Amino acid sequence: MVHxxxxxxxxxxxxxxxxxxxxxxxxxLARLLxxxxxxxxxxxxxxxxxxxxxxxxxxxxxxxxxxxxxxxxDAIKNLENLKVTYxxxxxxHCDKLHVDPENFRLLGDILIIVLAAHFTKDxxxxxxxxxxxxxxVVAHALAHKYH
Amino acid sequence: MVLSAADxxxxxxxxxxxxxxxEEYGAETLERxxxxxxxxxxxxxxxxxxxxxAQVKGHGKKVAAALVEAANHIDxxxxxxxxxxxxxxxxLRVDPVNFKLLGQCFLVVVATHNPALLTPEVxxxxxxxxxxxxxxxxxxxx
Numbered sequence: 001m002v003h004x005x006x007x008x009x010x011x012x013x014x015x016x017x018x019x020x021x022x023x024x025x026x027x028x029l030a031r032l033l034x035x036x037x038x039x040x041x042x043x044x045x046x047x048x049x050x051x052x053x054x055x056x057x058x059x060x061x062x063x064x065x066x067x068x069x070x071x072x073x074d075a076i077k078n079l080e081n082l083k084v085t086y087x088x089x090x091x092x093h094c095d096k097l098h099v100d101p102e103n104f105r106l107l108g109d110i111l112i113i114v115l116a117a118h119f120t121k122d123x124x125x126x127x128x129x130x131x132x133x134x135x136x137v138v139a140h141a142l143a144h145k146y147h
Numbered sequence: 148m149v150l151s152a153a154d155x156x157x158x159x160x161x162x163x164x165x166x167x168x169x170e171e172y173g174a175e176t177l178e179r180x181x182x183x184x185x186x187x188x189x190x191x192x193x194x195x196x197x198x199x200x201a202q203v204k205g206h207g208k209k210v211a212a213a214l215v216e217a218a219n220h221i222d223x224x225x226x227x228x229x230x231x232x233x234x235x236x237x238x239l240r241v242d243p244v245n246f247k248l249l250g251q252c253f254l255v256v257v258a259t260h261n262p263a264l265l266t267p268e269v270x271x272x273x274x275x276x277x278x279x280x281x282x283x284x285x286x287x288x289x
Contacts, residue, residue: 035271052267109251113270116255117262125175125182128255132183 002137004079011130015115015123016076024118025069026062028111030055036106042099068107075138082141090145101143108135148282150275155221157272162218164264165257172256173211174204179252187245214253217280225283236287243288246281253277 004012032039034052043049046060055061071089078085093099112131116123150158165172180187181196181203194202213231220227235241254273258265265273 031267031270034267035274052271056267112251113254113258113265116258117265120259120262123255123259125179128179128252129183 002079002082002133007126008130008133009079011127012076012079012134015119015127015131016073019069019115019118021069021073022062022066024111024114025065025067025072027065028107028114029065029068030058030061031110031114032103032107033061035110039103039106042097042103069111072111072138075141076134079137082137083144086138086141087145090142093142094146101139101146104139104142105136108132108139111135148275148278150221150272150279153268154272154275157269158218158221158276161257161264161269161273162215164261168260169211169215170204170208172207172253172260173209173214174207175256176210176249176253177203177207179255180249183252184245184248187248190239190241190245210249214277214280217283218276221276224279225286228280228283232284232287235284240288241284243281243285246277246284250274250277250281 030052033043033049033055040049043060043064046058046064048054048058049061074085075082093101112128112135115131116128119127162169178198181191188196191206194200194206196203213228216227217224225232254265254270254277257273
């Protein structure tokens with residue numbers, strides 16, 4: 001069981017409250033595909049991923065980014081119960097999507113950079129530390145049902 | 148992993164824009180790394196790691212200087228950092244995983260101070276560059 005202090009919960013809520021899930025999600029997924037191009041292997045049916053411009057403008061990338069970050073919001077609402085909340089999603093990523101959990105860690109790190117650029121100096125070291133913990137815990141929960 | 152001509156150009160331009168702030172970025176990178184990844188503090192039992200520590204500032208300056216040096220000799224990073232590579236292999240022996248953690252924090256510092264600089268393309272190039280630096284520094288480990 002992961003323990004969250006009141007300060008950590010505050011830091012998570014205050015950042016999340018100001019995030020556009022659609023914009024942030026789209027940007028995080030696009031950057032994942034650009035910075036770590038091998039992650040494109042999961043998206044062969046997304047159409048044109050041939051350049052950063054193509055990836056950023058790709059409507060399927062935007063839509064899927066929004067979907068992923070919306071799900072991240074569910075994690076935030078269920079911090080005390082994350083493994084259960086993500087149980088089915090974990091099975092899906094293992095059995096149907098065949099995604100190496102390392103990719104969850106990569107996306108988590110990219111999300112942190114997107115948030116850092118968005119919040120600039122408000123994304124303090126304490127804030128980053130809390131969010132690095134959060135993305136790590138989310139990645140762990142998503143990998144939990146792998147077999 | 149190979150740095151393309153575009154990557155090299157992006158990295159040089161980025162460090163050009165960071166300019167005189169590199170030392171400050173170095174210190175903040177360490178501060179963030181110690182906060183987000185407390186296990187990294189195990190390499191600094193001899194340091195005062197409190198906020199504003201002069202030792203952290205001094206060390207951040209060194210780290211930044213090495214990154215700047217690598218960027219300025221981007222065609223031969225292993226040559227430029229050869230002595231530092233020896234030092235890490237023989238004396239410091241920082242576990243290789245930690246270079247990624249430092250790299251992540253450096254990118255966050257760039258993002259917080261200069262978001263416009265960190266376009267997806269520059270982000271990709273800087274990430275590759277930081278990986279390359281880590282690879283050089285651990286190359287002689289065994």
